[in-house]
Amino acid sequence: MEKRTIVIEGIAASSGFASGKVFRLEAVELNVERRNITDSQSEVMRFEKAVETAKKELTIIKEHAQRELGDDKAAIFAAHILVLSDPELLNPIKDRIISETINAEFALHDVSQMFITMFEQMENEYMKERAADIRDVVQRVLSHLLGVEITNPSQINEEVIIVAEDLTPSDTAQLNRNFVKGFVTDIGGRTSHSAIMARSMEIPAVVGTKEIMANVLHGEFLIIDGIEGKAIINPDQETINEYENKKRQFELQKVEWAKLVNEKTVSKDGHHVELAANIGTPADVRGVLENGAEGVGLYRTEFLYMGRTDLPTEDEQYEAYKTVLEKMEGKPVVVRTLDIGGDKELPYLKLPHELNPFLGFRAIRLCLEKTEIFRTQLRALLRASKYGNLKIMFPMIATLDEFREAKAVLLDEKKKLLAEGTEVLETIEIGIMVEIPSTAIISDVFAKEVDFFSIGTNDLIQYTMAADRMNEKVSYLYQPYNPAILRLINMVIKAAHNEGKWVGMCGEMAGDEIAIPLLLGLGLDEFSMSATSILPSRSQLTQLTKSEASQLAQKALAMGTAEEVVALVKEMF
Numbered sequence: 001m002e003k004r005t006i007v008i009e010g011i012a013a014s015s016g017f018a019s020g021k022v023f024r025l026e027a028v029e030l031n032v033e034r035r036n037i038t039d040s041q042s043e044v045m046r047f048e049k050a051v052e053t054a055k056k057e058l059t060i061i062k063e064h065a066q067r068e069l070g071d072d073k074a075a076i077f078a079a080h081i082l083v084l085s086d087p088e089l090l091n092p093i094k095d096r097i098i099s100e101t102i103n104a105e106f107a108l109h110d111v112s113q114m115f116i117t118m119f120e121q122m123e124n125e126y127m128k129e130r131a132a133d134i135r136d137v138v139q140r141v142l143s144h145l146l147g148v149e150i151t152n153p154s155q156i157n158e159e160v161i162i163v164a165e166d167l168t169p170s171d172t173a174q175l176n177r178n179f180v181k182g183f184v185t186d187i188g189g190r191t192s193h194s195a196i197m198a199r200s201m202e203i204p205a206v207v208g209t210k211e212i213m214a215n216v217l218h219g220e221f222l223i224i225d226g227i228e229g230k231a232i233i234n235p236d237q238e239t240i241n242e243y244e245n246k247k248r249q250f251e252l253q254k255v256e257w258a259k260l261v262n263e264k265t266v267s268k269d270g271h272h273v274e275l276a277a278n279i280g281t282p283a284d285v286r287g288v289l290e291n292g293a294e295g296v297g298l299y300r301t302e303f304l305y306m307g308r309t310d311l312p313t314e315d316e317q318y319e320a321y322k323t324v325l326e327k328m329e330g331k332p333v334v335v336r337t338l339d340i341g342g343d344k345e346l347p348y349l350k351l352p353h354e355l356n357p358f359l360g361f362r363a364i365r366l367c368l369e370k371t372e373i374f375r376t377q378l379r380a381l382l383r384a385s386k387y388g389n390l391k392i393m394f395p396m397i398a399t400l401d402e403f404r405e406a407k408a409v410l411l412d413e414k415k416k417l418l419a420e421g422t423e424v425l426e427t428i429e430i431g432i433m434v435e436i437p438s439t440a441i442i443s444d445v446f447a448k449e450v451d452f453f454s455i456g457t458n459d460l461i462q463y464t465m466a467a468d469r470m471n472e473k474v475s476y477l478y479q480p481y482n483p484a485i486l487r488l489i490n491m492v493i494k495a496a497h498n499e500g501k502w503v504g505m506c507g508e509m510a511g512d513e514i515a516i517p518l519l520l521g522l523g524l525d526e527f528s529m530s531a532t533s534i535l536p537s538r539s540q541l542t543q544l545t546k547s548e549a550s551q552l553a554q555k556a557l558a559m560g561t562a563e564e565v566v567a568l569v570k571e572m573f
């Protein structure tokens with residue numbers, strides 16, 4: 001009997017197509033029961049031994065990842081080893097074993113669960129991923145305590161597609177890309193570690209399907225569509241042929257894109273725009289360079305402050321900024337000062353709970369009140385400035401006074417450093433994010449005082465449409481092509497150009513295929529996006545003409561709805 005075809009939808013986490021036999025990677029059940037013990041000292045020793053064994057395994061995985069994936073991807077295992085050396089985690093476990101005379105498994109499970117819950121409850125993707133890291137490490141130690149072997153995906157030695165409920169970062173790092181053609185999971189999002197690793201291994205992946213494990217058997221045939229975010233179980237011959245064809249086209253396309261790595265981004269009628277990348281950590285610079293970005297258009301410095309228990313010191317920050325500037329070798333690097341608040345929390349600042357955090361005490365508002373935090377960051381940036389082409393950008397500027405005040409603090413720190421004899425780059429440009437409508441509306445006034453604008457559409461859209469960017473119920477109002485948004489962007493670009501200033505965009509919209517012709521037409525100077533979008537966007541831009549794009553943009557500005565604009569773009573290009 002012919003097997004039934006099932007199509008499962010999920011999140012496209014790593015692009016490309018693959019097909020092959022399913023390898024179900026089953027999570028082993030690690031049952032933890034509370035037991036009373038008699039000799040707590042030897043129980044603590046048993047725990048310490050399990051931790052040491054786990055560390056040794058992680059060292060081997062780290063070295064494997066270093067060889068296969070590079071230093072930056074291996075860094076997460078160094079972080080895992082550090083978790084297993086962290087007294088904040090280990091001491092409470094040992095204390096519980098001794099004070100309650102309980103078994104190590106239970107103490108480990110209970111204490112780690114507390115940390116995991118704490119991280120998971122944060123309304124923030126990055127911190128949620130830290131919960132996944134702790135879970136991964138704890139599973140490893142638990143398996144040693146319980147004497148249960150966890151499945152080792154590195155032993156796979158035939159061509160397969162992995163299907164799993166979830167893939168831990170260590171699972172992903174052990175995959176041999178000669179055999180593993182792709183993976184599909186029930187859990188995870190585009191920013192989970194396994195998704196990031198899949199992109200750097202360049203194997204297609206679909207995550208967050210919720211139901212793949214319930215629908216597929218070991219050994220069944222499966223197609224992964226890492227572009228549309230689909231998995232097709234038991235496809236018919238026609239579908240198999242169709243996907244073979246798509247795969248060939250995609251490979252050819254990648255070869256074409258790769259030719260553009262060292263090219264400038266110039267439209268068919270000779271108009272040059274700059275393609276830059278958004279980064280969160282110095283490790284991201286490698287992907288920026290490999291994908292041929294002409295600069296960093298947004299360095300989100302928040303990540304330096306997150307996943308720790310206190311503020312980073314001036315020296316720690318200086319090292320991070322210096323690394324990025326040096327690696328970028330004189331290409332522009334726009335560093336955004338701390339944009340904490342909203343969905344990005346810092347528990348150690350112990351800020352009061354707010355009803356509307358996105359409209360609350362965040363970003364520049366917080367920095368202008370807690371000036372020591374702000375001054376420390378600015379000093380670190382100024383000291384690092386001599387190592388490259390630094391530009392400094394303030395987030396969430398709502399009024400001209402905020403900009404003037406922030407700039408005054410920056411100039412004050414610069415003066416102090418110069419007086420101490422510290423070298424500071426003379427030509428640092430100072431700009432702002434345009435992500436609040438009030439600033440877009442009087443951008444003509446701002447343009448006289450700033451050196452550049454970078455339009456943050458993720459927030460500009462949420463504030464213009466009054467629709468929380470984290471709320472699924474109102475996500476239909478995230479409308480980058482709405483003429484209201486296009487008109488604001490148009491105002492900002494015109495205002496800047498009238499004063500001879502440049503305008504970039506670092507929200508998600510900058511790398512969006514439909515938005516790109518409109519933005520080119522409106523005269524955007526710099527597009528900053530995730531590194532993997534650079535080459536496809538460059539390819540698209542080099543096939544457009546500025547003059548046609550301008551006509552398109554003018555028509556779009558006069559339209560009534562986002563749907564009409566999308567239809568117009570699709571019709572013209």
Ligand SMILES: C=C(OP(=O)(O)O)C(=O)O
Binds near residue numbers: 339456507508
């Ligand atoms: C780039 C932006 O900033 P973030 O996504 O970090 O808020 C934006 O708001 O568009």
Ligand SMILES: [Mg+2]
Binds near residue numbers: 456458459
């Ligand atoms: Mg923003």
